[in-house]
Amino acid sequence: MITFFLQMRRTLRVLWSLFKDDETRGIAGVTAVLLLSGTLFYAHVEHFTYLDALYFSFTTLTTIGYGDIYPVTAAGKIFTMAYSVVGLGVMGSFLAVVVKKLGQLDRRK
Numbered sequence: 266m267i268t269f270f271l272q273m274r275r276t277l278r279v280l281w282s283l284f285k286d287d288e289t290r291g292i293a294g295v296t297a298v299l300l301l302s303g304t305l306f307y308a309h310v311e312h313f314t315y316l317d318a319l320y321f322s323f324t325t326l327t328t329i330g331y332g333d334i335y336p337v338t339a340a341g342k343i344f345t346m347a348y349s350v351v352g353l354g355v356m357g358s359f360l361a362v363v364v365k366k367l368g369q370l371d372r373r374k
Contacts, residue, residue, distance in 0.1 A: 311341045326352035
């Protein structure tokens with residue numbers, strides 16, 4: 266159990282150090298704005314609860330796509346197609362920046 270907490274502490278410290286960089290904060294901010302916009306859209310257009318809207322936005326952006334909830338309106342379906350394409354680019358960029366920063370941190374050791 267102590268090992269788990271030590272590993273979590275190290276992981277959180279590494280994640281915190283990642284967000285000291287402007288590039289990482291910038292792409293994380295874009296990702297957050299994208300999640301928020303999707304959440305608001307699905308909550309208002311598809312009448313999802315805010316939790317369901319956030320859940321659907323997250324699973325769509327990360328391409329998990331469980332299929333348990335889905336848009337039923339034409340506007341929702343069109344938005345989801347565009348949202349997925351934009352989300353792929355943003356999430357790919359976010360993950361690329363995080364992996365790059367982790368590699369830089371690892372090389373410093």
